[in-house]
Amino acid sequence: MLKISELSAKTGLTAHTLRFYEKHGLIQASTRSESGYRYYNAADIRRVEFVKTARSIGFSLEDINQLLSIRVDKLSHSCQEVTEITRNKLDEVNGKINELQSMQQTLQILLDSCCGGPERAIHCSIMEALDKDLFRNQDNESALQASGRVK
Amino acid sequence: MLKISELSAKTGLTAHTLRFYEKHGLIQASTRSESGYRYYNAADIRRVEFVKTARSIGFSLEDINQLLSIRVDKLSHSCQEVTEITRNKLDEVNGKINELQSMQQTLQILLDSCCGGPERAIHCSIMEALDKDLFRNQDNESALQASGRVK
DNA sequence: GTTGACCTTAGACCTAGCTCTAAGGTTACA
DNA sequence: TGTAACCTTAGAGCTAGGTCTAAGGTCAAC
Numbered sequence: 001m002l003k004i005s006e007l008s009a010k011t012g013l014t015a016h017t018l019r020f021y022e023k024h025g026l027i028q029a030s031t032r033s034e035s036g037y038r039y040y041n042a043a044d045i046r047r048v049e050f051v052k053t054a055r056s057i058g059f060s061l062e063d064i065n066q067l068l069s070i071r072v073d074k075l076s077h078s079c080q081e082v083t084e085i086t087r088n089k090l091d092e093v094n095g096k097i098n099e100l101q102s103m104q105q106t107l108q109i110l111l112d113s114c115c116g117g118p119e120r121a122i123h124c125s126i127m128e129a130l131d132k133d134l135f136r137n138q139d140n141e142s143a144l145q146a147s148g149r150v151k
Numbered sequence: 152m153l154k155i156s157e158l159s160a161k162t163g164l165t166a167h168t169l170r171f172y173e174k175h176g177l178i179q180a181s182t183r184s185e186s187g188y189r190y191y192n193a194a195d196i197r198r199v200e201f202v203k204t205a206r207s208i209g210f211s212l213e214d215i216n217q218l219l220s221i222r223v224d225k226l227s228h229s230c231q232e233v234t235e236i237t238r239n240k241l242d243e244v245n246g247k248i249n250e251l252q253s254m255q256q257t258l259q260i261l262l263d264s265c266c267g268g269p270e271r272a273i274h275c276s277i278m279e280a281l282d283k284d285l286f287r288n289q290d291n292e293s294a295l296q297a298s299g300r301v302k
Numbered sequence: 303g304t305t306g307a308c309c310t311t312a313g314a315c316c317t318a319g320c321t322c323t324a325a326g327g328t329t330a331c332a
Numbered sequence: 333t334g335t336a337a338c339c340t341t342a343g344a345g346c347t348a349g350g351t352c353t354a355a356g357g358t359c360a361a362c
Contacts (some may be wrong), residue, residue: 005308016311035218035358036310046282053281056253057261057341061349067281073334074272082277083267090258096203100248103209107241116234121225126233130204130218131197156338166339167321173321188329212319254358 001031001039011048018048025063026051026068047071059089152182152190162199169199175212178221179204198222210240 004015013021021027027048029038040048050071054064066085070097113125121127155166172178178199180189191199201222205215217236219229262290264276272278 003309014351017349019311020350033309033358035194037358050154050281055349057257057281058251066276070272070275071282072276077272078269079266079272079275080269082272082275083262083265086258086261086265086277089324090255090262093255093258097251098257100209100244100251101270104241104244104248106208107237107244108233108256110237111234111241114234114237115230118229121221121228121230121233124221124225124230124233126219126237127193127222127225127228128209139210152316154339165321170341171320184339185326188328189339206319 001041002045003042004038007040007045007048010045011052013048013052021048021051021061024065026061026064057094059085063089129137152192153196155180155191158191158196158199161196162203164199164203169297172202172212176215177212177215183216209244210236214240 002010004018007014008012009031009110013016018027022029028044030044031038031041035040042084047068054067055061061066063085067082068083109128110126113129115125133146153161155169158164158169159166161197162169169178173180179195180191180298181193184190198219201219202215205218210218214236218233221233236275256300261277261280264280
């Protein structure tokens with residue numbers, strides 16, 4: 001049976017975070033001392049590790065709550081439910097990656113278009129591009145190319 | 152000269168957002184009526200469009216504040232400063248992409264490892280993987296492969 | 303028996319970028 | 333003259349996941 005500071009040391013999560021997770025229904029100390037101190041048994045600890053692992057993969061606390069309710073009653077739940085949660089998360093991640101890759105492309109095009117030197121910014125291609133609103137239709141590359149700014 | 156609702160219609164930003172940007176020093180209505188109504192002239196509007204464009208590329212409001220102070224006095228600033236802001240943003244975006252791709256890989260491996268069918272979740276590979284904490288050392292793939300869960 | 307390290311709770315604060323509300327003043331039109 | 337649609341401000345609320353504080357109780361060691 002671990003006290004909260006011991007569990008904190010073991011898991012790398014702060015005591016604050018452990019209490020925060022408890023408040024949100026993710027974890028629990030199955031025993032409390034008379035004075036109210038939390039004591040975590042082996043099963044409690046495994047649950048905390050589960051949460052930590054799921055968090056590190058990127059699951060939200062809400063996702064994890066769903067995964068935990070499957071975990072405590074696996075007979076009543078199917079692999080399909082688990083993969084659905086995972087698939088949704090993957091879709092979300094893929095969506096974010098796409099957004100970021102679009103930004104990445106635009107930023108790279110901007111960088112390629114500018115000399116980046118100590119010249120005065122009066123004809124800076126990046127500033128011009130931002131001013132000319134060349135990014136209206138996700139058509140950044142062709143717009144910038146049309147503007148003659150890309151090597 | 153446009154009133155705030157007209158500028159809102161023109162830019163697609165809400166009046167709330169325009170006031171919010173003003174509060175944060177990004178934009179301004181260079182004229183106010185006697186009763187305090189904001190009136191935006193052509194230069195004001197171009198500045199708002201600049202902000203909108205920069206936002207759509209992913210620059211933060213703080214980045215944009217920096218870009219704007221370059222924009223109003225291009226003689227005192229260099230291309231180097233502009234590319235530095237852009238480069239920093241690109242680095243940030245690349246960092247996020249890497250994180251997300253790591254999640255993506257892990258999630259894909261999890262999905263590949265599970266049947267995803269109506270079977271009871273009692274031997275669900277995903278649940279097992281989360282329980283066994285196979286993700287400790289960014290060594291997800293080999294750990295999962297070692298566990299014999301990957302096709 | 304006292305010190306210092308630990309524990310408890312409720313609740314405030316943080317980021318970033320909005321989004322909305324309340325309470326009231328202005329304007330345009332019929 | 334009325335009313336509806338607009339405008340103003342200050343400030344609260346939202347998301348997500350913590351992070352921290354205050355005020356107080358407990359515990360173990362010296």
